[in-house]
Amino acid sequence: MKKLLIIIFSLILIIPVFSAEKKNSKIKIGISKIVSHPALDSVEKGIKDELKEMGYNNIKYDLQNANGDINAAKMIAEKFKQDKVNVAVGIATPTAQALVGTITDIPIVFSAVTDPEGAGLVRNTQKGDANVTGVSDLTPVEQQIHMLKKIIDIKKLGIIYSSNEVNSITIAKLTKKACKMLKIKYIEATVVNSAEVKMAAESIIDRVDAIYISTDNTVVSAFSSVVDVATRRKIPIMSADPSSAAKIDVLAAYGFNYYKMGRVTGKVIAEILEGKKTIDMPTRYMTDQDSLDLLINLDVAKNLNIDIPKYIKDAATIIIENGKIINK
Amino acid sequence: MIKLRNICKIFDEGTPNENPALKNINLTIKENDFITIIGSNGAGKTTLFNVISGNMMASNGEIYIDNKNVTKHKEYKRSKYIGRIFQDPLSGTASNMTIEENMAIAHKKGLRGLKISLNHKLRKAFKEELKQLDMKLEQRLKTNVGLLSGGQRQSLTLLMTVLSGPRLLLLDEHTAALDPKNADIILSLTNKFIKEYKLTTMMITHNMHHAIEYGNRLLMMDEGEIILDISGKDKKDLTVDKLVDKFYKIKHKELESDDIRLTNED
Amino acid sequence: MIFKQIINILIVAAPYGLIYGIMALGVFITFRILDFPDLTVDGSFPLGAAIMALFIVNGFNLYIALFISFLGGITAGIITASIHNYIKVPGLLAGIITMIMLYSINIRILGGSNLQILKRKTILTNIIDLFNKTNIPEELILIIFFIIIVIIIKLLLDLFFHTDLGLTLRAMGDNTQMVLNQGINPDILKLIGVGMSNGIVALSGAFFAQYQKFADTNLGQGIIITGLASVIIGEFIIRSNKIFLITLSVVLGATIIQTVEITGRMYGAYVFLKPTDLKLIKGFLLIVILGISIILKQRKKTNKKIRTGLTL
Numbered sequence: 001m002k003k004l005l006i007i008i009f010s011l012i013l014i015i016p017v018f019s020a021e022k023k024n025s026k027i028k029i030g031i032s033k034i035v036s037h038p039a040l041d042s043v044e045k046g047i048k049d050e051l052k053e054m055g056y057n058n059i060k061y062d063l064q065n066a067n068g069d070i071n072a073a074k075m076i077a078e079k080f081k082q083d084k085v086n087v088a089v090g091i092a093t094p095t096a097q098a099l100v101g102t103i104t105d106i107p108i109v110f111s112a113v114t115d116p117e118g119a120g121l122v123r124n125t126q127k128g129d130a131n132v133t134g135v136s137d138l139t140p141v142e143q144q145i146h147m148l149k150k151i152i153d154i155k156k157l158g159i160i161y162s163s164n165e166v167n168s169i170t171i172a173k174l175t176k177k178a179c180k181m182l183k184i185k186y187i188e189a190t191v192v193n194s195a196e197v198k199m200a201a202e203s204i205i206d207r208v209d210a211i212y213i214s215t216d217n218t219v220v221s222a223f224s225s226v227v228d229v230a231t232r233r234k235i236p237i238m239s240a241d242p243s244s245a246a247k248i249d250v251l252a253a254y255g256f257n258y259y260k261m262g263r264v265t266g267k268v269i270a271e272i273l274e275g276k277k278t279i280d281m282p283t284r285y286m287t288d289q290d291s292l293d294l295l296i297n298l299d300v301a302k303n304l305n306i307d308i309p310k311y312i313k314d315a316a317t318i319i320i321e322n323g324k325i326i327n328k
Numbered sequence: 329m330i331k332l333r334n335i336c337k338i339f340d341e342g343t344p345n346e347n348p349a350l351k352n353i354n355l356t357i358k359e360n361d362f363i364t365i366i367g368s369n370g371a372g373k374t375t376l377f378n379v380i381s382g383n384m385m386a387s388n389g390e391i392y393i394d395n396k397n398v399t400k401h402k403e404y405k406r407s408k409y410i411g412r413i414f415q416d417p418l419s420g421t422a423s424n425m426t427i428e429e430n431m432a433i434a435h436k437k438g439l440r441g442l443k444i445s446l447n448h449k450l451r452k453a454f455k456e457e458l459k460q461l462d463m464k465l466e467q468r469l470k471t472n473v474g475l476l477s478g479g480q481r482q483s484l485t486l487l488m489t490v491l492s493g494p495r496l497l498l499l500d501e502h503t504a505a506l507d508p509k510n511a512d513i514i515l516s517l518t519n520k521f522i523k524e525y526k527l528t529t530m531m532i533t534h535n536m537h538h539a540i541e542y543g544n545r546l547l548m549m550d551e552g553e554i555i556l557d558i559s560g561k562d563k564k565d566l567t568v569d570k571l572v573d574k575f576y577k578i579k580h581k582e583l584e585s586d587d588i589r590l591t592n593e594d
Numbered sequence: 595m596i597f598k599q600i601i602n603i604l605i606v607a608a609p610y611g612l613i614y615g616i617m618a619l620g621v622f623i624t625f626r627i628l629d630f631p632d633l634t635v636d637g638s639f640p641l642g643a644a645i646m647a648l649f650i651v652n653g654f655n656l657y658i659a660l661f662i663s664f665l666g667g668i669t670a671g672i673i674t675a676s677i678h679n680y681i682k683v684p685g686l687l688a689g690i691i692t693m694i695m696l697y698s699i700n701i702r703i704l705g706g707s708n709l710q711i712l713k714r715k716t717i718l719t720n721i722i723d724l725f726n727k728t729n730i731p732e733e734l735i736l737i738i739f740f741i742i743i744v745i746i747i748k749l750l751l752d753l754f755f756h757t758d759l760g761l762t763l764r765a766m767g768d769n770t771q772m773v774l775n776q777g778i779n780p781d782i783l784k785l786i787g788v789g790m791s792n793g794i795v796a797l798s799g800a801f802f803a804q805y806q807k808f809a810d811t812n813l814g815q816g817i818i819i820t821g822l823a824s825v826i827i828g829e830f831i832i833r834s835n836k837i838f839l840i841t842l843s844v845v846l847g848a849t850i851i852q853t854v855e856i857t858g859r860m861y862g863a864y865v866f867l868k869p870t871d872l873k874l875i876k877g878f879l880l881i882v883i884l885g886i887s888i889i890l891k892q893r894k895k896t897n898k899k900i901r902t903g904l905t906l
């Protein structure tokens with residue numbers, strides 16, 4: 001009897017020591033992004049800021065950049081697996097796919113993935129998978145095209161995208177649907193890599209009233225060449241990413257604030273660290289109007305002889321005028 | 329003056345396939361020697377040429393050209409002194425380039441610079457040189473070498489090699505791949521050039537008649553060794569039968585070679 | 595109406611044809627002249643682009659930048675030839691090794707996976723500014739500029755292949771033994787030839803970056819195919835043994851390929867072709883052309899045999 005009591009006592013004493021150790025020991029979070037560009041970098045920052053603000057001071061981040069190389073993405077996934085990270089985060093579809101294909105016993109959180117089901121990350125976005133959940137950046141295509149039509153009454157819309165990015169194909173389909181609904185002619189040009197983007201733009205520029213650039217990583221990498229072609233022909237561009245639009249001459253950009261998406265992702269990671277199971281976590285979509293930014297570049301508008309309606313100017317969250325960026 | 333001292337060449341040394349292709353060759357080649365070399369297949373004739381030209385490195389021994397030790401020199405370095413013509417008539421020229429371009433390349437030895445190769449003066453000189461071949465090639469300076477026949481190409485190779493002024497000319501059965509008529513033309517041209525330019529020459533041949541008829545010195549090789557070295561009057565008095573006889577006396581076996589048998593019959 | 599469309603296609607395709615034509619001249623040197631299959635170009639093309647972009651973004655002298663891009667390419671070529679010469683690796687593999695290493699190097703130079711140069715001064719913007727008082731459209735100014743650049747590079751190459759060194763390079767690709775017989779070390783020739791080739795390819799990349807207004811690591815992906823196809827199509831159109839005509843044919847071949855590409859993109863939809871089908875079509879075209887070339891060569895051979903009555 002005495003012996004039993006001693007054993008029970010020691011066990012009761014040891015348990016808090018263990019959990020205290022867990023709280024004090026470093027949490028390893030691996031974050032893998034496919035390329036470095038403003039949108040994805042903002043997601044990364046959002047995650048870190050959110051977790052810091054929530055009180056997690058003991059996180060060791062392993063920040064990895066695959067630089068557009070699918071093989072590198074796979075290597076990074078292997079590294080996270082070897083290092084036994086607590087949570088593996090994949091920013092953008094290709095890196096998320098690499099994680100899901102390699103890791104089966106560590107929770108994976110994807111972010112900035114347009115079509116998690118289509119990409120094979122989860123079977124159903126209504127609930128998470130055994131070890132996968134995340135945040136989708138399915139860009140509000142219909143809202144974007146609608147906004148564009150409100151600014152200028154376009155009859156023909158051109159889209160350039162990479163035919164080997166799953167998310168781009170999904171967005172292209174949505175664009176086609178939106179155009180049909182808004183009675184706009186849909187014209188597409190596809191590329192296989194960034195070197196073809198300029199020629200793709202040149203092949204459709206004479207047949208469109210505006211060009212739409214979605215979150216396609218290949219086209220974004222070659223953004224300057226699209227702007228060069230469009231500016232010369234005085235064709236406006238609508239971009240899906242306001243964060244990168246500040247540096248490039250697009251007429252308008254309507255889309256997520258990727259930093260905010262990063263913060264939402266940070267919340268998802270925190271829930272997992274607290275013990276929530278991914279299978280109980282459906283894919284999170286950024287549907288909140290507050291998370292959308294509208295950028296209008298008045299300098300570009302002037303150059304293209306476009307008059308922006310006042311109510312649009314008022315609704316804009318970022319205005320560029322005379323080379324200055326004004327955040328409202 | 330070329331000297332070979334204790335030259336040995338062993339292939340696949342230290343393995344069960346070990347083959348001593350050249351055994352202790354000692355040879356001095358004097359200025360203006362025109363040496364013909366005969367021997368059965370596998371006697372080591374081509375290996376001897378390879379070791380002299382640097383295509384292969386000797387396993388042992390030294391080679392001297394004009395008292396300079398060239399044993400360790402690579403092939404391209406030795407090419408400055410040695411001219412070699414192979415059996416394949418396509419191997420001495422560049423098919424996709426014209427006759428004048430080929431001659432311009434053979435005109436100099438060694439790495440060269442950015443001077444424009446061909447000019448009026450050089451073309452005229454080439455034309456004169458080509459006349460010696462008596463094949464009307466001087467009228468086809470701008471023709472691609474690839475369009476020439478085997479005999480014409482080998483003649484051109486011969487001319488180009490001779491003009492580059494080699495200290496030693498190595499001819500490795502250079503008429504064997506040609507039809508009899510062309511072979512004869514090449515041989516008489518060879519003889520003519522050697523006399524005219526006073527070239528020191530070594531010629532491998534399977535034709536015993538030619539070996540006896542041409543040159544001032546004859547070497548017979550067998551199993552990696554030089555078993556016979558005849559010059560002067562002894563060579564002049566040689567006949568094919570005498571040669572076969574001598575071989576038997578030295579080696580106590582029949583001189584075996586289909587080619588030798590065949591040439592013996594005409 | 596159709597005439598106008600054709601002119602439009604040619605105007606769009608011309609700069610690509612000329613820029614890639616420069617690259618094709620580089621590929622021509624290794625593949626045809628030296629008979630050295632060199633895959634380094636997939637890496638040296640973006641290398642030239644990356645170096646140029648880096649200098650532009652930092653405001654350095656543009657002509658020095660161009661020269662350094664050229665030197666970068668030469669260095670890449672020398673590395674490939676050295677791996678082949680001294681580590682005794684087949685040329686194809688040596689080129690792949692260098693190409694892979696260049697991937698990392700390019701990322702370092704770009705400071706990431708891409709670099710945008712949209713609003714910067716480039717050689718092209720300077721040329722356009724120079725002629726901006728005249729009424730000539732921008733596209734035409736650039737086409738004329740590229741034509742001049744291509745002519746300069748082409749003529750320099752033609753001249754080079756008539757020099758002593760140039761002739762020996764040509765001989766080496768044809769018959770290495772001949773070069774050995776002349777007392778020349780073929781290793782040195784390979785360093786010079788492969789180096790020069792990649793220098794020209796890098797130069798092409800530098801112009802490409804300025805035309806596209808960005809540089810990234812994937813610009814060179816599969817560019818060897820474009821280069822080879824240009825050489826093959828060129829040989830098909832102009833058959834000659836004169837270097838002057840051969841180099842011309844390479845540039846023409848490159849222009850034809852880009853014309854096919856832009857035509858496919860603009861009008862492919864009418865024949866139910868998507869831009870993604872273009873690669874299949876290009877491959878098909880090459881097979882047909884190569885097939886015809888082989889048939890013609892066979893016919894020539896049998897005719898010659900009948901004429902000379904000689905069996906070699």
